[in-house]
Amino acid sequence: VNLFTKHFIPILILSSYFIIETIAIKGQIDYKGFHWLAISVVNLLGLSYIFFNSKQLNLINAVFKKNILLILLAIFFILSGVSILQSINVGQSIVAYAALMPVVTMAFVFFCLLYKRIEILKILALVITGVAFYESFDAVSAILGGIADGENYRALRVATKGAMGNQNVFAFAFVVKFPFTKSGSSISFCGNTFLKLYDYFLYRL
Helix, strand or coil, X not given: CCHHHHCHHHHHHHHHHHHHCCCCCCCCCCHHHHHHHHHHHHHHHHHHHHHCCHHHHCCHHHHHHHCHHXXXXXXXXXXXXXXXXXXXXXXXXXXXXXXXXXXXXXHHHXXXXXXXXXXXXXXXXXXXHHHHHHHHHHHHHHHHHHHHCCCCHHHHHHHCCCCCCCHHHHHHHHHHHHHHHHHHHCHHHHHHHHHHHHHHHXXXX
């Protein structure tokens, strides 16, 4: 059984998080709203797989014990909720807390599905590389096409936001993807080192 077949559902769920950012609805104004909704749907699928899979459910305790990042995130999430009681603007605080919930849930799903499956990062690295290539090609094509039509280069550059609606978020996403694209493009000869580093960082510290 190959890696993809053995871990098909975890790979599908984790890959979906990266593919979501490439989806844009024509004419939409609130880019974040659709992405939050899509992430929440994937979160529900991930949680369903974890809690309805007896083998996966038994690993949750081990994940919390071995992953300091998840523990710190859980503490931050709890303290953020408690801080609402002392907030000046309670309504806005609740909105911000609600936006934080999908992020924390996504991290939980990621850490649970990667635990003892660290090798699937090889496939995820390839998925991220593909997403980065698609977004780069789309952005460059939009700029070159605009220049050919005589549009102002600066205006084109500012307007290049991908499907994220924000140029800074679009640029930062590329910075985050870079280590994965580096490994994805050379996964055949540096894949093992890549996996060992992530396994140590996520579950050994």
